[in-house]
Amino acid sequence: MPHDSHSKPQTGPALNAAQARALGALQAAGRPLTAYEVLDALREDQPRAAPPTAYRALRRLIDLGLVHRLESLNAYTPCVHEHDAADAGASQATLFAICDDCGNVREITDAPLARRMRQLAEEGAFTPASTIIEMHGRCGGCASEGGA
Amino acid sequence: MPHDSHSKPQTGPALNAAQARALGALQAAGRPLTAYEVLDALREDQPRAAPPTAYRALRRLIDLGLVHRLESLNAYTPCVHEHDAADAGASQATLFAICDDCGNVREITDAPLARRMRQLAEEGAFTPASTIIEMHGRCGGCASEGGA
DNA sequence: GAGACGAATGTTATATTGTAACCGCTGAGC
DNA sequence: GCTCAGCGGTTACAATATAACATTCGTCTC
Structure with missing residues (x-):
């Protein structure tokens, strides 16, 4: 087959x-x-x-x-969001919040964040093609469980 | 020695x-x-x-x-900036603009960007420890040179 | 339908990136 | 001097990724 x-x-x-x-x-x-x-x-x-x-x-x-x-x-x-890959640099800025305790990953898109990134790029005469934003830390669940 | x-x-x-x-x-x-x-x-x-x-x-x-x-x-x-590594997650958000043509990297720190990131983390009950922001694209120099 | 051709996939081998685990030195404290 | 802790050296290997070539499959042409 x-x-x-x-x-x-x-x-x-x-x-x-x-x-x-x-x-x-x-x-x-x-x-x-x-x-x-x-x-x-x-x-x-x-x-x-x-x-x-x-x-x-x-x-x-x-x-x-x-x-x-x-x-x-x-x-x-x-x-988890539907979007075109072609958008990656320009209009989309996807942030990943990665919990170093449980490994969970949250995907966040935020217009003000994307706007500020575009603006910074423009000020620096930089033409973005793709952007990576990854935050490591501890999610709410893990913070409340393992207080230590 | x-x-x-x-x-x-x-x-x-x-x-x-x-x-x-x-x-x-x-x-x-x-x-x-x-x-x-x-x-x-x-x-x-x-x-x-x-x-x-x-x-x-x-x-x-x-x-x-x-x-x-x-x-x-x-x-x-x-x-290129002087700062403590301990700050990495909380108050600092360093953006790297990486030119895929010439390999040049620009390091940018921006308070509004950092503020928005902190706010997003807070809204998601996430405690950031470190943050990575990397933008790929084309720098001004390369854009003006190789129009093609 | 046979053969040529190009695109996609399979396969082998290897390159690149990173780390575990152990060893030995050196320097501090006794 | 002896011991021990910590740092750095060393060996060996694990994990990640890709180059290069072989094969298959579909399509186009005749």
């Missing part, structure tokens, strides 16, 4: 088997996954899959705006 | 030979250096130096607030 072309038409752009599997794994995990964790998920379908298969699927998902890469973790997380 | 305590008294805290050499290499480079490029610089003094020597020196310099790590490049750049 090489591939079935009628599997997931509703998502929008067609994803191949590896891409769909990778996205599913990321959505199911509830936490960021490394490329090699995604690879492990792909191997449930294709036991011989190798790293480039995972990296190519992830790149495609990122290009489609369905997944983000967290640079400070070398990990990947599904995007 | 374990360490000479009279090498650079004006910088503040004492740096050992490897740390001073690493910082010098970063300042001289004019662009971010990878850990292994810093290691090459260290080897001019200590030809047998191994990766942990470079990583330890870099970590120390980061802890002292003298160097930043650029997560999106896996590279390191000297800090």
